Amino acid sequence: MTTSTPNPFADLPINPSILRVPKSATLAINEKSKALQRAGKRIYRLGLGQSPFPVPELMVSRLQAYARAKDYMAVQGYLPLREAIAGMLRRTEGLDSQARRILVGPGSKELLFGLQMALDCELLLPAPSWVSYEPQARLLSRPCRWIETRPENGWKLTADDLEQQARQRDGKKRQLLILNSPNNPSGACYAETELQDLAEVARRHGILVLSDEIYSELHYRGEHRSMARYYPEGTLVSNGISKWAGAGGWRLGFLAFPEGLEALLQSMIVIASETFTSVSAPIQMASICAFEDSPAMLDYIHGCRRIMAGIGRDFSRRLREGGLQVAEPEGGFYCLPDFSPMADRLRNHGIESAADLATRLLEETGVAGLPGSDFGLHDHLALRFAFVDFDGTELLRVARERPDLAIDLHRPQLQRMQQAADRICDWLHRL
Amino acid sequence: MTTSTPNPFADLPINPSILRVPKSATLAINEKSKALQRAGKRIYRLGLGQSPFPVPELMVSRLQAYARAKDYMAVQGYLPLREAIAGMLRRTEGLDSQARRILVGPGSKELLFGLQMALDCELLLPAPSWVSYEPQARLLSRPCRWIETRPENGWKLTADDLEQQARQRDGKKRQLLILNSPNNPSGACYAETELQDLAEVARRHGILVLSDEIYSELHYRGEHRSMARYYPEGTLVSNGISKWAGAGGWRLGFLAFPEGLEALLQSMIVIASETFTSVSAPIQMASICAFEDSPAMLDYIHGCRRIMAGIGRDFSRRLREGGLQVAEPEGGFYCLPDFSPMADRLRNHGIESAADLATRLLEETGVAGLPGSDFGLHDHLALRFAFVDFDGTELLRVARERPDLAIDLHRPQLQRMQQAADRICDWLHRL
Structure with missing residues (x-):
C-alpha cells in the first residue's frame, strides 16, 4: 500500500502566510513542561489558561x-x-x-x-x-x-x-x-x-x-x-x-x-x-x-470570582514582595509580573529575553509561565502566570458551603499555588 | 444606548471574495419551502441532505x-x-x-x-x-x-x-x-x-x-x-x-x-x-x-444501508418510469434525475433552467429538490433529490426487528416518499 519511489509531493506549495506564523514560545514551554513531568520533575502548571472549575452541573x-x-x-x-x-x-x-x-x-x-x-x-x-x-x-x-x-x-x-x-x-x-x-x-x-x-x-x-x-x-x-x-x-x-x-x-x-x-x-x-x-x-x-439568569449560575459564578480574587491578590502580593513589578489582578485567571527590576541579575544569570526567562524558570523551579513576548511585549522581561493550578471542583465546593471562608494561599487546596509562589521568590532571591 | 447619527460604518470594507460567493439556489429553495409550509402547504423535504436516522444509542x-x-x-x-x-x-x-x-x-x-x-x-x-x-x-x-x-x-x-x-x-x-x-x-x-x-x-x-x-x-x-x-x-x-x-x-x-x-x-x-x-x-x-468494530455499530449501519438501498431503488425506478433519465443510486441519500428528455415540454411550461425547475416543482407539487446548477451542472435540467423524508427512527427499528422485511415504497413508514414520487410523476404527465 505504500510507495517506495521518491515523494512526488515533496514540493507541495504551502500557503506562505502559514509559514510566516511563528512557532509560539507557549508551545515550546508546554512541550518542555511535559518532558520534565515525564522525567519525574514536579511541574507547576501556570502556563495554560484553562478554567480550574468544572462545568456547572x-x-x-x-x-x-x-x-x-x-x-x-x-x-x-x-x-x-x-x-x-x-x-x-x-x-x-x-x-x-x-x-x-x-x-x-x-x-x-x-x-x-x-x-x-x-x-x-x-x-x-x-x-x-x-x-x-x-x-x-x-x-x-x-x-x-x-x-x-x-x-x-x-x-x-x-x-x-x-x-x-x-x-x-x-x-x-x-x-x-x-x-x-x-x-x-x-x-x-x-x-x-x-x-x-x-x-x-x-x-x-x-x-x-x-x-x-x-x-x-x-x-x-x-x-x-x-x-x-x-x-x-x-x-x-x-x-x-x-x-x-x-x-x-x-x-x-x-x-x-x-x-x-x-x-x-x-x-x-x-x-x-x-x-x-x-x-x-x-x-x-x-x-x-x-x-x-438563574440562582445556580449566579452561585457558581460568585464562587469562582471569590476564589480567583483571593488567589490573584495573594499570589501577586507574594511576587511583589519577591521584587517583581506586578499589579493586583482585577478579573480573570492571570497576572503579568515584570521582572525588569531584576534585569541585571537575570542577565548575569544568562537570561536576556522573556523566552529565556520562561525556560530557565521552568527548568530551575518547575514553574511554567508564558513569555510576555508571545503577547507582543518585547521591551519588558515579563511572564504571564495563570494562577489555576489547583483542584477547582473541590475548592468551589468548600467555598460554596462556607460563604464566610477566606480564600488565601494557606488553604490546603492551594498548596501547589503557594509552592509555586515560594519557588519563584526563592529563585529570585538566590539569583 | 443607540445612536441616531448616520451609520459611520456604512462603508465598511468587506472582503470582496465573500461578495463573489453566489447566493445558493439551495438556500432560496429552503426558504421557499418554509414559507409554503407556514402557508399550510404539504412539503416533501427532499432538499436537505440530512440523515433520517437517529444517532446510534x-x-x-x-x-x-x-x-x-x-x-x-x-x-x-x-x-x-x-x-x-x-x-x-x-x-x-x-x-x-x-x-x-x-x-x-x-x-x-x-x-x-x-x-x-x-x-x-x-x-x-x-x-x-x-x-x-x-x-x-x-x-x-x-x-x-x-x-x-x-x-x-x-x-x-x-x-x-x-x-x-x-x-x-x-x-x-x-x-x-x-x-x-x-x-x-x-x-x-x-x-x-x-x-x-x-x-x-x-x-x-x-x-x-x-x-x-x-x-x-x-x-x-x-x-x-x-x-x-x-x-x-x-x-x-x-x-x-x-x-x-x-x-x-x-x-x-x-x-x-x-x-x-x-x-x-x-x-x-x-x-x-x-x-x-x-x-x-x-x-x-x-x-x-x-x-x-462493534456489533451495535455494524447492526445500525447494515440497517441504514438496507433501508436506503430499497428506497433508492424504488424511488429512482418510479422517476425513470415517469420519463426521467436517472441511474439507480448505489450509496448515500441521493439521486440526480435528468429532466432533459422532457426539455421541450418544460420549456413550453416556462421552465428554462434547473433553478426554474426546482422552484416550479416545489410550487406545483410541494416536492423540494435542489437544482443541479448548484452542483456545477449547467448543461442539464437536473434536480437532486435526497430521499430522506421519512421517520428513520421508526423504520430502522422495524428493519432491525425483521431482517427479512422488504423495504419498498409501499411500507407505511414511507408514505411521504411514495407520495413525493407520485406527485413528481403526475406533474410530468400533466405537462
Missing part, C-alpha cells in the same frame, strides 16, 4: 438530556440560544442586543478569525494582547499595528495612546481595534471612564472595536463594563462559555453585532456556512442555561 | 457519560479518537493509516476549507460536485476548473476526462482533485477499476486527490473502495460521523494524510490552532465508538 445535565440532538442547526446559531445570549447582554450590560444580531461559533477564536477574514482592515493591538489575534492577521495577510502600553497603569491602552497612533497613521485602511477586559495576560480591567475616553477617540477616527469579553463574569467585583455601553455603534462584543462557565473544551462562543453592521454579519454567515456550518447541536442546547 | 450513552469533559483537547484531535479512526481505515480499507496522520475537525467541511487555505493549488471538480467545494475556493481566491461528466455513466469522472484536462492545462499550479464516492449529488459509487484508472492519471500528472468519503459506510452493498487504496501516496481521505452515523448536527469530521505530506498536516494544525482550536471534548470522546 446545570449545563452537564442539559447536555445529557440533549444527547440525542442530531439536526444541523441554523448557521447563525440556535435561536433559543441566541435569545438567551441577547438577554444576558441586555440584563448585565444594558445593551440593545437582539438575537438576530448574534452569531454563534465553535469558540470565539473561530469567530475572530472569520471577522478578520470578512473585513479588509488594519488590526490595532495594544501590547500586550492575547496570543492568537496577531497570528490570525498573519494567516490572512492583514496588516497589524502594535500600540505600546505601560506597566504603571496595568498595561492598559489609554485614549492618548490610541489618539497618537491615529494621528501617525499613514494607511488608508479602516482600523479594527481589539480590546480585552478583563485582560489576558495582565488581569487588568478597564474602568468606565477609561472606556468612555477610548470610545470618544474611536468614534472620532471611525475605528471599529472588537471587545473581547470572554472573562466578563470573572471581574472579581462583578463590575465588568462592556465597551459597547459607551460605543454601541462601533463595538462588536465577543464572549462565550470557555472561561466563566468552565467549558473551554466544549467550544462555544459568540459575536454580538451592533445595528448598522448587518452586511458584515451576513458576510460572516457566508463564511460560517462554508466552514464550520453550525455549532454542535447538543452543545448549543446545553449552553442556553449558561446565559440565563 | 451507543454514541448517545457515551455523550451522556462524558458530559463533564471540559478540557481543551489536543489541536490535532483526541488521541484515542485518532487511533479509532486510523483503526477503521486499516480495517475497512486496508490503508496504512496512523493516528499521527489524522486531523480531527468540527466537520469535514471546515477541514476541506483549511486544506484549500493551506495549499496554493488549482481545484479540479467533476461537474456535478457537492455545493461547498467551489465556494470555498472562491472565498480563498483559489482557481477552480470544472470537468464535464456525462449522465450515461452516472456523472462519474473518467480517467480519459482527467487525462484530457491535464493535457489542456496551461497553468503552472499544482492541482487538487476532489473525488466523492458514494457521490453527492448523484448516488453513484466509483468501482475499483475506475479508481485504478483515475489513480494512474493522477500519479502521472502529480495531481493531489482529496477523496471525500463521507458516505462510505452507506455503500448499499458494503463495497466502498477508498481512492487511497490505489493512490496511497497522493490521496487525502476525508470522512466523519455526519452521514453514516446520523450525527450531522454533532459536527465531527477528519482528514487522513498519506505519509510524505507531514508539512501539509503541520500547516493545517497551525490553521486549526488559530481557528477552531479543537473539537468539542464530549463530542470527540462520544464519537470514538462510531469508528470501532
Whole structure:
C-alpha cells in the first residue's frame, strides 16, 4: 500500500502566510513542561489558561438530556440560544442586543478569525494582547499595528495612546481595534471612564472595536463594563462559555453585532456556512442555561470570582514582595509580573529575553509561565502566570458551603499555588 | 444606548471574495419551502441532505457519560479518537493509516476549507460536485476548473476526462482533485477499476486527490473502495460521523494524510490552532465508538444501508418510469434525475433552467429538490433529490426487528416518499 519511489509531493506549495506564523514560545514551554513531568520533575502548571472549575452541573445535565440532538442547526446559531445570549447582554450590560444580531461559533477564536477574514482592515493591538489575534492577521495577510502600553497603569491602552497612533497613521485602511477586559495576560480591567475616553477617540477616527469579553463574569467585583455601553455603534462584543462557565473544551462562543453592521454579519454567515456550518447541536442546547439568569449560575459564578480574587491578590502580593513589578489582578485567571527590576541579575544569570526567562524558570523551579513576548511585549522581561493550578471542583465546593471562608494561599487546596509562589521568590532571591 | 447619527460604518470594507460567493439556489429553495409550509402547504423535504436516522444509542450513552469533559483537547484531535479512526481505515480499507496522520475537525467541511487555505493549488471538480467545494475556493481566491461528466455513466469522472484536462492545462499550479464516492449529488459509487484508472492519471500528472468519503459506510452493498487504496501516496481521505452515523448536527469530521505530506498536516494544525482550536471534548470522546468494530455499530449501519438501498431503488425506478433519465443510486441519500428528455415540454411550461425547475416543482407539487446548477451542472435540467423524508427512527427499528422485511415504497413508514414520487410523476404527465 505504500510507495517506495521518491515523494512526488515533496514540493507541495504551502500557503506562505502559514509559514510566516511563528512557532509560539507557549508551545515550546508546554512541550518542555511535559518532558520534565515525564522525567519525574514536579511541574507547576501556570502556563495554560484553562478554567480550574468544572462545568456547572446545570449545563452537564442539559447536555445529557440533549444527547440525542442530531439536526444541523441554523448557521447563525440556535435561536433559543441566541435569545438567551441577547438577554444576558441586555440584563448585565444594558445593551440593545437582539438575537438576530448574534452569531454563534465553535469558540470565539473561530469567530475572530472569520471577522478578520470578512473585513479588509488594519488590526490595532495594544501590547500586550492575547496570543492568537496577531497570528490570525498573519494567516490572512492583514496588516497589524502594535500600540505600546505601560506597566504603571496595568498595561492598559489609554485614549492618548490610541489618539497618537491615529494621528501617525499613514494607511488608508479602516482600523479594527481589539480590546480585552478583563485582560489576558495582565488581569487588568478597564474602568468606565477609561472606556468612555477610548470610545470618544474611536468614534472620532471611525475605528471599529472588537471587545473581547470572554472573562466578563470573572471581574472579581462583578463590575465588568462592556465597551459597547459607551460605543454601541462601533463595538462588536465577543464572549462565550470557555472561561466563566468552565467549558473551554466544549467550544462555544459568540459575536454580538451592533445595528448598522448587518452586511458584515451576513458576510460572516457566508463564511460560517462554508466552514464550520453550525455549532454542535447538543452543545448549543446545553449552553442556553449558561446565559440565563438563574440562582445556580449566579452561585457558581460568585464562587469562582471569590476564589480567583483571593488567589490573584495573594499570589501577586507574594511576587511583589519577591521584587517583581506586578499589579493586583482585577478579573480573570492571570497576572503579568515584570521582572525588569531584576534585569541585571537575570542577565548575569544568562537570561536576556522573556523566552529565556520562561525556560530557565521552568527548568530551575518547575514553574511554567508564558513569555510576555508571545503577547507582543518585547521591551519588558515579563511572564504571564495563570494562577489555576489547583483542584477547582473541590475548592468551589468548600467555598460554596462556607460563604464566610477566606480564600488565601494557606488553604490546603492551594498548596501547589503557594509552592509555586515560594519557588519563584526563592529563585529570585538566590539569583 | 443607540445612536441616531448616520451609520459611520456604512462603508465598511468587506472582503470582496465573500461578495463573489453566489447566493445558493439551495438556500432560496429552503426558504421557499418554509414559507409554503407556514402557508399550510404539504412539503416533501427532499432538499436537505440530512440523515433520517437517529444517532446510534451507543454514541448517545457515551455523550451522556462524558458530559463533564471540559478540557481543551489536543489541536490535532483526541488521541484515542485518532487511533479509532486510523483503526477503521486499516480495517475497512486496508490503508496504512496512523493516528499521527489524522486531523480531527468540527466537520469535514471546515477541514476541506483549511486544506484549500493551506495549499496554493488549482481545484479540479467533476461537474456535478457537492455545493461547498467551489465556494470555498472562491472565498480563498483559489482557481477552480470544472470537468464535464456525462449522465450515461452516472456523472462519474473518467480517467480519459482527467487525462484530457491535464493535457489542456496551461497553468503552472499544482492541482487538487476532489473525488466523492458514494457521490453527492448523484448516488453513484466509483468501482475499483475506475479508481485504478483515475489513480494512474493522477500519479502521472502529480495531481493531489482529496477523496471525500463521507458516505462510505452507506455503500448499499458494503463495497466502498477508498481512492487511497490505489493512490496511497497522493490521496487525502476525508470522512466523519455526519452521514453514516446520523450525527450531522454533532459536527465531527477528519482528514487522513498519506505519509510524505507531514508539512501539509503541520500547516493545517497551525490553521486549526488559530481557528477552531479543537473539537468539542464530549463530542470527540462520544464519537470514538462510531469508528470501532462493534456489533451495535455494524447492526445500525447494515440497517441504514438496507433501508436506503430499497428506497433508492424504488424511488429512482418510479422517476425513470415517469420519463426521467436517472441511474439507480448505489450509496448515500441521493439521486440526480435528468429532466432533459422532457426539455421541450418544460420549456413550453416556462421552465428554462434547473433553478426554474426546482422552484416550479416545489410550487406545483410541494416536492423540494435542489437544482443541479448548484452542483456545477449547467448543461442539464437536473434536480437532486435526497430521499430522506421519512421517520428513520421508526423504520430502522422495524428493519432491525425483521431482517427479512422488504423495504419498498409501499411500507407505511414511507408514505411521504411514495407520495413525493407520485406527485413528481403526475406533474410530468400533466405537462
